[in-house]
Amino acid sequence: MTTWIDAGCILIVFFALIILATSRIVGMIRIFVLQSCVLSLMPLFLHAEAVSARDVMLSLGTVSLKAALVPFVLFWAIRRISMRTEVKPLIGVGASIVCGALLIAGAFWVSLALRIPGRPVTDLGLPCALATVLLGFMIMVTRTRAVTQVIGYLVIENGIFLFAVSLFDAMPTLIEMGILLDIFVAVFIMAIVLNNINEEFEHDPGGESRAKMGETF
């Protein structure tokens, strides 16, 4: 069973790297959906002998929120402000991947020395969670659109969720629920903000600023 969990961890980091290297917003969201699906399967593999009701609940909650509701809101948002393509990222794709690789290496190096309470389910859980958080941050740093910021934030949240899963026995369900609620509220707020940005720019008669629409602040 650990094999599956390890594979899931690797996949999650891999997807985060792909999001970092993708320039189209729709593509980013789709890959995020994939990542969330993988993540939502993780609790099912935690207790090999008997899948508890709690695991199933968690899995279902994650899928419905991260792979359905959040992408739906995001797609709705970009449709509202009719923005499909990402502007050029601050750092080129190649450089982003190199930085991402360095970050992953760094995360592994750091987690070697990190001491966590309780016995982790797998050795890969912690470094992968850390790497995902760092990559999410990298996405936020290198992209200029509001939607991409949200995606970066969601990737960070996925990393934190992965961290929670890898420490499953030490982490109460309440905290996981809290994380899920956080994500939902954050995306909700972002959608409202995006909507407001859109309305603000619609009043602009010159239309010159339309090009910048959706760009953060």
Add this chain to the structure above:
Amino acid sequence: MESFLQIAWPVPFGELALKIDPLSLVFLCPVIILLICAGAYGVGYMRPYWGKRPLGAHVGFYLLFALALLLIVTANNVILFLGAWETMTITTFFLIIFSDEKEAVRKAGFLYLIASHCATFCLLIMFFLMAHFAGSMDFTVMSKVGFPLELAGIIFLLALAGFGVKAGFLPLHVWLPYAHPAAPAHISALLSGVAIKMGIYGLCRVLWIVGILPAWCGYMLIIIGVICGVMGVLYALGQHELKKLLAYHSIENIGIITLGLGVGLLGRSYDQPFLAVLGFGGGLLHVINHSLFKGLLFLAAGSVISKTHSGDIDQLGGLAKTMPVTSVLFLVGALSICGLPLFNGFISEFIIFFGLFQGVLALPLLGVIFSVLGIIALALMGALAIACFTKVYGAVFSGQPRSIDSGLEYSKTVDETTSIWMLAPMIILAWLCAWIGLAPKMMSGITFLGGACLARVDLFLIDMSRIYIPLSTTIGIAFLFSGLILGLLVMRRFILGAEPQPVREAWGCGFTRVSVRAQYTASSFARSIIDLVKNILQARQYGAKAGGYFPLRARLASSVRDVSEDMMFRPLLAGLTRLSRKIDARRVLYTQMYLMYIFLFLIFLLVWKLR
């Protein structure tokens, strides 16, 4: 000898613990006297503003300020002390910016606020270091703890930096020459008389708490005293504005006080109780004396300014004829500040001198060198102060108004219609100056008690007659001298009769129709001394080139640069501004850049924590 009041208080680590020991008593005297006098003076001084300005706020802040001062000198708990200290700082700020429609006043107040808060930063660190080591926030408990020498040295340096800003030690005094002229007269008197003394009080309190200090602390205090004293009076000589000049004199007197404290500290370090009591006692007596005469001088200056609407010494003149009472009171203050016999400044300077000579006899070689340095510096300060106040009194009260445009007109209108509210406090202060000068036993007794408290010795074990006998001899001679002068005055009246003498122009040298502009001005009077030290003062002169045989117009302006302001703080500020501009230029408009900074910092924390 001590009385306590302790009330539990829900403030964390705080306690409403008040204590009056001899040291508090010494500082309570000037605080109470000056608060009452300046308050009464303020009633008269603020009369023109009635109904025009919100005086209620001013009075409220005044009372709060008074409360804060009383709490500072009696607080026995770190939190209470710091709270009172901050209250004093903030209320002082509001009192200074009373005339806030003027930009200079706002700037002065702001400068004061910034300087004070930088100081409080040092104080916080210092007090928490002490409290941490002693395990208590209570001053009395702290004083019973033996601090290690290195820690004591650090505490001493922090106290110098923190309290030095308030007291106006030389490189840190920048706020002082701006805040004093900006405030109303009675507030200036309080600032100079009491508020800056709180810096000295804090320093004394720290010296009291930390019983054993390294020997270099005493030497350092002496050096600070010498520099403050000499530079303060030299800067004062170069000033053209009455209140600014008095403000620089405050720095000089703080120097004298610090010199006394330094001598006392040396005495304590080298286990010479008599020397310690002399030094501390002399310094503390000068605290009281300076409050009295500087308060008096500021109040008198306030009367002059409120009548003539000008503080420029080079414009004033001839006020002795129109404001005789104020002029006599100012003269009393001037004689006191110069340290001349019959007045109180003499007594404290005499005790400090005596202590310095005692130091020459009792201390090791290094101490002898510093004592001699102190003696020379103190003598120099006295001489320069006399020159400076000759200049002020001569220019403001003698001669004729020096400005043609505004001066002549006011000389006719100005008269001694100062209200009793303004005159009475000045008379009380002048009387106190003379009382301490003529009968110093009581006040010096109190300050010697304070000195013994600082020196941590019992006053009864020390033979204080060693100082009282020469002191009384000197006062006796001074009495004789004043009797001689009085006799000469009586003789003059006897010979010349009672009929009024014809009034001639002062310094007229026999000419009758001299232009008022041909008089000595304050600047020209001070110039001979300023020229001697113009490299130290960075004194500059502009203009004064008159061409041709019948020059129509010539201008002369002179200024003295405050070295520590112009060469330390302004370049520092300019550097900071440049640096922040540079950072500002680097600032990227993207939020992403800030995110990246956070990101990098997070990674740094992660890696740093792991090592």
